[in-house]
Amino acid sequence: MAAKFQTWWQGLRYRGGGTMVAWLLHRIGGLAMVIFVGMHVFASFLTQQFGSGFGTTLNIIYQSPYFQAPLYFFVIFHALNGFRIILLDTFPKLLEYQREVTWLQWMVFIPLYGLVVFFIIAGIVSGE
């Protein structure tokens, strides 16, 4: 138990910098998508086969801006970060520039996600 506690504590104190943040967001986003995709498939099955209202209930949650905004953050981040991982794994020489590539990734992410946020806010404003 003591050993386990220590690992957690060391984990919390470990300062991996920008690439560690990327790893953490990648992991959280992957998990979030597994839960989202799973519930979504299950709900559409219930709705399609048994006319259950569960799918509609979930859709109302899924379509709300408060759900959309974090979901798109994680989806876009996971997709871009996954692409970076694949790229660096395929061309290991680029690992020397891992930090720079991670910054470049943020430079792609920010305008892309900014556009999404813009669409979400525009949707709220126009009362969709």
Add this chain to the structure above:
Amino acid sequence: MRNRTVPQPAMSFEYIMWMFTRISGLALLFLGAVSLVMAFVMGARELLDMPTLARWTFFPNPNHVVNSKIPDVTQGWANAYWQIMQIVIAFFGISHGLNGLRVIIEDYIGNTIWQPMLRGLIFLVWLFFTIMAVFVILAS
């Protein structure tokens, strides 16, 4: 500057799943891009809120996008080509995601008796969701 040596991995379950994660990741990016572009080509130009865009990108199924108030989804979408596309996307998405879940779990539990048991459980969950998704696609 350090030189990094890259180990040559042997064929193992772990290596195959590592490879699969990368291939399915690239496949999801590619299939998503194709679906989104084709949605625009085939006339999905109105009412493009974010949920609608997501539906076009990852699951271009007439039954699915009908929620999005886009007219005549049955034109061009309700055919075997898009059914196969959806099955492939669903297969890659579910397999990639659940294998990722397995990696995360095994990172934290280590090599205990739980490891093979949870592997079995995840396999059953994978089977369940794959069959369910294919069923939903073919029945719509």
